[in-house]
Amino acid sequence: xxxxxxxxxxxxxxxxxxxxxxxxxxxxxxxxxxxxxxxxxxxxxxxxxxxxxxxxxxxxxxxxxxxxxxxxxxxxxxxxxxxxxxxxxxxxxxxxxxxxxxxxxxxxxxxxxxxxxxxxxxxxxxxxxxxxxxxxxxxxxxxxxxxxxxxxxxxxxxxxxxxxxxxxxxxxxxxxxxxxxxxxxxxxxxxxxxxxxxxxxxxxxxxxxxxxxxxxxxxxxxxxxxxxxxxxxxxxxxxxxxxxxxxxxxxxxxxxxxxxxxxxxxxxxxx
Amino acid sequence: xxxxxxxxxxxxxxxxxxxxxxxxxxxxxxxxxxxxxxxxxxxxxxxxxxxxxxxxxxxxxxxxxxxxxxxxxxxxxxxxxxxxxxxxxxxxxxxxxxxxxxxxxxxxxxxxxxxxxxxxxxxxxxxxxxxxxxxxxxxxxxxxxxxxxxxxxxxxxxxxxxxx
Numbered sequence: 001x002x003x004x005x006x007x008x009x010x011x012x013x014x015x016x017x018x019x020x021x022x023x024x025x026x027x028x029x030x031x032x033x034x035x036x037x038x039x040x041x042x043x044x045x046x047x048x049x050x051x052x053x054x055x056x057x058x059x060x061x062x063x064x065x066x067x068x069x070x071x072x073x074x075x076x077x078x079x080x081x082x083x084x085x086x087x088x089x090x091x092x093x094x095x096x097x098x099x100x101x102x103x104x105x106x107x108x109x110x111x112x113x114x115x116x117x118x119x120x121x122x123x124x125x126x127x128x129x130x131x132x133x134x135x136x137x138x139x140x141x142x143x144x145x146x147x148x149x150x151x152x153x154x155x156x157x158x159x160x161x162x163x164x165x166x167x168x169x170x171x172x173x174x175x176x177x178x179x180x181x182x183x184x185x186x187x188x189x190x191x192x193x194x195x196x197x198x199x200x201x202x203x204x205x206x207x208x209x210x211x212x213x214x215x216x217x218x219x220x221x222x223x224x225x226x227x228x229x230x231x232x233x234x235x236x237x238x239x240x241x242x243x244x245x246x247x248x249x250x251x252x253x254x255x256x257x258x259x260x261x262x263x264x265x266x267x268x269x270x271x
Numbered sequence: 272x273x274x275x276x277x278x279x280x281x282x283x284x285x286x287x288x289x290x291x292x293x294x295x296x297x298x299x300x301x302x303x304x305x306x307x308x309x310x311x312x313x314x315x316x317x318x319x320x321x322x323x324x325x326x327x328x329x330x331x332x333x334x335x336x337x338x339x340x341x342x343x344x345x346x347x348x349x350x351x352x353x354x355x356x357x358x359x360x361x362x363x364x365x366x367x368x369x370x371x372x373x374x375x376x377x378x379x380x381x382x383x384x385x386x387x388x389x390x391x392x393x394x395x396x397x398x399x400x401x402x403x404x405x406x407x408x409x410x411x412x413x414x415x416x417x418x419x420x421x422x423x424x425x426x427x428x429x430x431x432x433x434x435x
Contacts, residue, residue: 057367058344058346058362058364058369059343059344059364082369083367083368083369084364084366084367084368084369106434107435108435109338109431109432109435111338111339111370112339112340112365112366112367112368112370113338113340115368116366138366138367150367151367151368152367152368152369153368153369154368154370154371155359155371156359156371182343
């Protein structure tokens with residue numbers, strides 16, 4: 001029986017999959033399936049996504065994170081994904097995802113912060129000589145402005161680390177997101193437009209992607225694969241958990257939020 | 272422990288990180304003794320199990336909660352669901368990461384800690400007591416023999432942290 005080759009020249013092998021404009025839900029389903037059913041390492045780069053979409057994490061509460069009335073009015077899709085964090089994505093978002101075996105890097109502990117630190121080494125190389133890049137808590141920043149948000153999922157033997165990079169964004173999109181209750185200290189209560197920045201002001205789009213691939217190549221041996229190679233076999237029974245929220249769920253979130261608000265107001269009047 | 276693992280991940284060699292690496296034996300012993308309880312059994316994925324007659328209680332260890340960070344959300348199975356040794360039964364969310372929690376033994380879930388839905392931070396503040404996650408009726412109690420005892424798990428944690 002042939003043993004799959006997992007390392008070459010002392011570096012782990014990684015399958016590089018380049019997508020362009022793939023819908024974000026399709027990307028998330030792919031990531032989850034590769035996490036749970038593949039034994040290979042993967043780097044997925046999706047250059048923009050076709051439709052403007054809000055993505056919430058596994059525990060995200062729509063009524064706390066989103067301006068739901070506006071989201072419903074403008075029919076913005078809302079997805080609950082298998083990792084954490086909240087982001088609004090569109091064609092101006094570049095996605096880079098790593099799906100890796102724990103033993104790809106035996107010296108790396110598979111907990112959030114070590115994986116976060118490891119990933120920042122790659123982007124430090126990407127932005128060398130280009131911008132004042134650093135990792136602040138869980139965000140990639142240029143100066144003190146966030147341009148990349150991260151989230152992860154960790155299993156017993158593998159992990160996913162995925163990043164949404166703001167190459168460009170529409171100012172109006174930020175109006176769909178509330179100021180989060182939980183925010184990193186360095187945000188210092190800044191609203192969205194004072195907190196984030198556009199990568200396009202620092203680096204051309206194709207240049208960022210090529211530099212990222214080069215930087216990945218310093219940690220892995222790259223093997224380019226066609227999208228067909230990542231397709232699920234017909235026999236696969238895996239069911240991803242990331243899903244599109246129904247309109248009724250968002251309407252119920254508004255109703256529950258208003259009910260709680262009304263109860264709190266009456267309790268306060270009664271006392 | 273995180274500082275030393277991060278320093279190693281970043282391959283930094285400074286005086287500061289070297290001193291973080293060299294933790295005095297007395298400190299490491301007292302740190303690990305305070306975070307590992309006798310009478311419990313431990314999996315190499317950092318879950319603990321306490322077997323008490325017909326029921327076994329399961330949670331994640333102090334080592335795990337310390338490395339995960341503040342737990343903000345917990346997903347647990349319903350009572351009646353089966354669990355398999357080494358298989359995932361739920362997950363915790365911390366710092367935008369979801370992490371699987373794996374069962375050290377096989378059996379059937381008989382009770383779930385409902386307090387964790389309102390107060391997931393109990394896993395951080397009281398990982399071995401109020402932060403318990405599920406209670407299981409073991410289907411194969413001999414599986415407990417394959418798990419680590421307190422001393423073995425302490426050594427396992429020390430070796431894991433030292434190598435990262």
